[in-house]
Amino acid sequence: MEKRVTFSRWTVGILFAVPQMLLIFTFFYWPAGQAVYWSLTLQQPWGGGNIWVGLDNFRSILASADYWNSITASLAFAAISTGLAMVIALVLAALTDRQLAGSRFYRVVLIWPYGIAAPALALAFRFILAPEAGFMAVVNRAWPGFWDPGLDGADAMASIIAAFSWKYVGYNFIFFLAAFQAIPRSLIEASAMDGAGVVRRFRDIQFPLITPTIFFLLVINITESFQDSFGIVDIMTSGGPANATNLMVYKIYSDGFKGLDYSGAAAQSIILMMLIVVLTIFQFRFIERRVHYR
Amino acid sequence: MATVDLKDAKKVYSSGVEAVKGVSIAIPDKELCVLVGPSGCGKSTLLRMIAGLETISSGTVAIDGKIVNAVGPAERDIAMVFQNYALYPHMKVYDNMAYGLRNRGTPKDEIDSRVRSTAKVLELSALLDRRPRELSGGQRQRVAMGRAIVRNPKVFLFDEPLSNLDAKLRGQMRVEIKNLQRTLGVTSIYVTHDQLEAMTLADILVVMNAGLVEQIGAPLDIYEAPASTFVASFIGAPPMNLLALTGGLSGPTLADGTAIGFAPADTKAATLGFRPEDADVTFNAKAPSGALVLPATVEAVEPVGAESFLHCAAGGVRIVMRVAGRAAARPGDQLRVVARAEKLHWFDKTGKRVG
Amino acid sequence: MRKPLVKATQEGMKSMSIIKHGLAAFAAGTLGVALALPAAAAPVKFDFWFGLSGDLARVVDTLCKNFNASQSDYEVVCTSQGNYDATLQNTIAAFRAGKQPTVVQVYDVGTATMMLSGAYYPADKLMEENGYKIDYSDYFPGIARYYATSKGEMLSFPFNSSTALMYWNKDAFAKIGKTEAPKTWEEVGADLQAMKDAGYECPMAINISANESWQLMEQFSAIHNQPIATKSNGYDGLDARLAVNKTKFVQYVGDLKKWYDAGLIKIKSKDLGQDMVQAFASGTCQVILTSVGDHGTVGKTHKEGMNWDVAELPVYAGTERKNSLVGGASLWVLSGKPAEEYKGAAAFLNFIHDPKTALFWSTNTGYIPVAKSGFDYMKSNGFYDKAPYKGRETAIASLTASEPTEITRGIRLGNFTQIRAEFGTQMQAIFANKVSVQDGLDTLVKNGDAILDRFQQTYPNKTLP
Numbered sequence A: 001m002e003k004r005v006t007f008s009r010w011t012v013g014i015l016f017a018v019p020q021m022l023l024i025f026t027f028f029y030w031p032a033g034q035a036v037y038w039s040l041t042l043q044q045p046w047g048g049g050n051i052w053v054g055l056d057n058f059r060s061i062l063a064s065a066d067y068w069n070s071i072t073a074s075l076a077f078a079a080i081s082t083g084l085a086m087v088i089a090l091v092l093a094a095l096t097d098r099q100l101a102g103s104r105f106y107r108v109v110l111i112w113p114y115g116i117a118a119p120a121l122a123l124a125f126r127f128i129l130a131p132e133a134g135f136m137a138v139v140n141r142a143w144p145g146f147w148d149p150g151l152d153g154a155d156a157m158a159s160i161i162a163a164f165s166w167k168y169v170g171y172n173f174i175f176f177l178a179a180f181q182a183i184p185r186s187l188i189e190a191s192a193m194d195g196a197g198v199v200r201r202f203r204d205i206q207f208p209l210i211t212p213t214i215f216f217l218l219v220i221n222i223t224e225s226f227q228d229s230f231g232i233v234d235i236m237t238s239g240g241p242a243n244a245t246n247l248m249v250y251k252i253y254s255d256g257f258k259g260l261d262y263s264g265a266a267a268q269s270i271i272l273m274m275l276i277v278v279l280t281i282f283q284f285r286f287i288e289r290r291v292h293y294r
Numbered sequence B: 001m002a003t004v005d006l007k008d009a010k011k012v013y014s015s016g017v018e019a020v021k022g023v024s025i026a027i028p029d030k031e032l033c034v035l036v037g038p039s040g041c042g043k044s045t046l047l048r049m050i051a052g053l054e055t056i057s058s059g060t061v062a063i064d065g066k067i068v069n070a071v072g073p074a075e076r077d078i079a080m081v082f083q084n085y086a087l088y089p090h091m092k093v094y095d096n097m098a099y100g101l102r103n104r105g106t107p108k109d110e111i112d113s114r115v116r117s118t119a120k121v122l123e124l125s126a127l128l129d130r131r132p133r134e135l136s137g138g139q140r141q142r143v144a145m146g147r148a149i150v151r152n153p154k155v156f157l158f159d160e161p162l163s164n165l166d167a168k169l170r171g172q173m174r175v176e177i178k179n180l181q182r183t184l185g186v187t188s189i190y191v192t193h194d195q196l197e198a199m200t201l202a203d204i205l206v207v208m209n210a211g212l213v214e215q216i217g218a219p220l221d222i223y224e225a226p227a228s229t230f231v232a233s234f235i236g237a238p239p240m241n242l243l244a245l246t247g248g249l250s251g252p253t254l255a256d257g258t259a260i261g262f263a264p265a266d267t268k269a270a271t272l273g274f275r276p277e278d279a280d281v282t283f284n285a286k287a288p289s290g291a292l293v294l295p296a297t298v299e300a301v302e303p304v305g306a307e308s309f310l311h312c313a314a315g316g317v318r319i320v321m322r323v324a325g326r327a328a329a330r331p332g333d334q335l336r337v338v339a340r341a342e343k344l345h346w347f348d349k350t351g352k353r354v355g
Numbered sequence C: 001m002r003k004p005l006v007k008a009t010q011e012g013m014k015s016m017s018i019i020k021h022g023l024a025a026f027a028a029g030t031l032g033v034a035l036a037l038p039a040a041a042a043p044v045k046f047d048f049w050f051g052l053s054g055d056l057a058r059v060v061d062t063l064c065k066n067f068n069a070s071q072s073d074y075e076v077v078c079t080s081q082g083n084y085d086a087t088l089q090n091t092i093a094a095f096r097a098g099k100q101p102t103v104v105q106v107y108d109v110g111t112a113t114m115m116l117s118g119a120y121y122p123a124d125k126l127m128e129e130n131g132y133k134i135d136y137s138d139y140f141p142g143i144a145r146y147y148a149t150s151k152g153e154m155l156s157f158p159f160n161s162s163t164a165l166m167y168w169n170k171d172a173f174a175k176i177g178k179t180e181a182p183k184t185w186e187e188v189g190a191d192l193q194a195m196k197d198a199g200y201e202c203p204m205a206i207n208i209s210a211n212e213s214w215q216l217m218e219q220f221s222a223i224h225n226q227p228i229a230t231k232s233n234g235y236d237g238l239d240a241r242l243a244v245n246k247t248k249f250v251q252y253v254g255d256l257k258k259w260y261d262a263g264l265i266k267i268k269s270k271d272l273g274q275d276m277v278q279a280f281a282s283g284t285c286q287v288i289l290t291s292v293g294d295h296g297t298v299g300k301t302h303k304e305g306m307n308w309d310v311a312e313l314p315v316y317a318g319t320e321r322k323n324s325l326v327g328g329a330s331l332w333v334l335s336g337k338p339a340e341e342y343k344g345a346a347a348f349l350n351f352i353h354d355p356k357t358a359l360f361w362s363t364n365t366g367y368i369p370v371a372k373s374g375f376d377y378m379k380s381n382g383f384y385d386k387a388p389y390k391g392r393e394t395a396i397a398s399l400t401a402s403e404p405t406e407i408t409r410g411i412r413l414g415n416f417t418q419i420r421a422e423f424g425t426q427m428q429a430i431f432a433n434k435v436s437v438q439d440g441l442d443t444l445v446k447n448g449d450a451i452l453d454r455f456q457q458t459y460p461n462k463t464l465p
């Protein structure tokens, strides 16, 4: 009797899980499996046939200086843009939290950048940062040749970092502000009475208490900087000059879709996926330890 | 060790709410002052003005004779116990208590000895390595107290520190706080809306209503001579019975037309009152002269053990009587309430005490 | 029904459009009737995907409407996919899912990929089977050879075609005492210097992204009869490899770089705020090399009163000029479609081949006619005699400068888009002084060869038709 009860619970559980599993399977494992298969073969783009090549695709990618350059560029982009987007948002949110008047207005204003599609944002930044027509033209007039994203890789990288960070400052700000406001007022007041000034209060009370949010945003920002950067790169630099902004996701796109090298792109996307997984595991293993959940 | 002086302190919030409308209180050194009043009367606001957490719209707050209107909370050397305790959730009990000392640059060994001795007094020694979420409500309350005590400040502020505890614990802590305050000899201000807490703790009791002080004094003085109908009905449980008077041809009468039979202590008297324990209940038809005699009908009986409360209809209103032990009366019984004249309180039309 | 219509429209532009409008109404009427009647009379629908957008897409839509109005048996449904890359990508995805369009526009450098795809229905075979006689010798040889197999079969039909020209500002050249466009690069160098000396900030504008591979590398190489790759630029086998690091192209890049360093050439691109065409039309820059397709844009947007013209791309002194390459796209018919749709596709291709369609097409876009008959028809209509179309015949002169050679008939290299991207990368590295000209071009060849090698491996045992 009891056995039958457990058994039927099992069945019910599985029945409930099936739609979930189907979803995960069709939208994650199946395409991922497909990508793995493609990465181990040479695919004819029109589907005429394929050849098993084992790990050759990976070998040739990992032997390519361009690919390592792409990895370096992606990591630099991820680190700098995440850092910028988080620090700026944190400072803005901390200031807004102290001076709450009009915070609803900031909230709306600052969420907009995130709502703007990457290509539209990139178009705007392309205009702002254009060395001859936009805002930077003024700077260039003062110091000719100072800003040249068309040929200077560092300038181009700075452009896409600026655009991406700008987009995520708004996103991060909303989360940071919510986190700050979720800290009971009395805690801040208690620390004020305990003799902590603004800076100490931030360091000792507010910062530790929003670490779950910081951690969440760190994971999201880094992951998105590997993925959501695509539209910005596509519009602003097309990966140039001389591959300086050829981030991994953009290289996958240009090799796979423009160059019709599906197999190479599949191998690259598997490496990218593994990189993100490793980074995420790293963050959970080593950074999450320092997070204080309330 | 300090005095706290409020002079015509006012608070108008930016929303326009006038929460404190001009309060003057002088609290001598080492005394415990309790602010009591109904919800929304401005107690917390006043306390926070003293703490420095709210700006003072007008008037002054002085600690130890020094006006502190423009001094930040950190520099006032005040400690506060919050209603929700406001313990730092990410810090251990030890660090919660040590934080204020660290911020003031106290040497490490001194911090340690002070935290440990305070913990000992509050029986927290075994809990120093725990985080707040690993504590019971009562333990958290003690940590909050400890955090305030360990700093040895000039003034303690308490904002309803016991309201989150169950009745029994509340009773214990009440006694404990009183003892601690005495032994430490720190001037304290304590906000509550529980009149029992107010009566038992206060050296000075301040009854507030709608942003104003109704009465300041020793608890028993206030109990015995409430300055207004508001205080009369707020202090004491059950509250004082209040009966409105109307002027009749042969002297004042009650709402149901009963003449009270003698002259009030003051000609302006518009309300008379007596405490539930200050009147006798009798089935006897005879009554002493110069006493208020009210025929009453018992409506409900509440035995609470050592005493019983009789809810009666009398003089056109509902009154409550306190009788010792088990009450003989049953609902529906007709009886008389007899209050001697010297036990009666008189209030004028505006509710002010007269006579 | 179709035949008499074609006759009725032979009286020139005006009457043609009037009749077309009338016919459109008539066709709509028939359609209405057809819908009301049993389905037998409903036209056969088929899809046409193309890669043009904006104004050009509207012209294609009109073209489609005109075709639908010209007969009642077929209805083409034309859908823009945004750009050439996306068109090819989407078509491949659709083909793999069995949902491909019947006709698709594929850009010039996609030709090799298409030929090996096994996904097409040969256009010449299609026309023959459906009884259309197309005179293939009517196509300009430079255009036909680009899309034909090595045996001369037309697997797809040239559609929108262009070639690169030099746009020059007559006013600026007048300032330095010249009334003619420079014919040689040596002359260009001297003229640019003279213009610089005369105070022009930007004598010439170029861009160095993947897109400019076309005019800087491909057109240059063709005109100078220099190979881009071995094996006749890939026509003779998938084992072709790049050759541009050993040809005159090296000197050309060296000269461009020298002129850039001397301030005679500025880089202009959309990313930097102003593209080449805008820079020229606004009078900022005095010389650009770009497609004849931009002729209309410059004509419409140039600075008030500015005198300008187009000329054939210059050559180095002593070079025997060869024909330039055709750029643009051709129309491919895809396999796996029902026979009625193929009948419709054939009718559609025949409609496009008509000289009057060529006139309509060239008038409304900057593209050149792809067949001699179309060109002659337009000439006889006086199309090239006056602004804004005057000058566009230079493109035909450039395309027909010589009989195509083994090298100048076109480029047949796999994954050429990636090679173009590599061109952009290395040019940027060269112009940013990261590498020398020779090193940059060597890297271009090395990386390009890796791409070609990969393409060859993807199609083992296959040869180009």
Ligand SMILES: Nc1ncnc2c1ncn2[C@@H]1O[C@H](COP(=O)(O)OP(=O)(O)OP(=O)(O)O)[C@@H](O)[C@H]1O
Pocket: B013, B014, B015, B017, B018, B019, B037, B038, B039, B040, B041, B042, B043, B044, B045, B046, B193
């Ligand atoms: N930050 C604020 N802004 C505007 N009005 C406020 C603010 N805080 C309190 N008030 C108002 O001021 C009045 C007094 O509030 P206060 O918190 O001092 O009451 P209280 O006596 O402590 O009541 P309780 O016993 O319920 O805690 C109330 O009317 C309240 O609504």
Ligand SMILES: [Mg+2]
Pocket: B043, B044, B045, B159
């Ligand atoms: Mg309160």
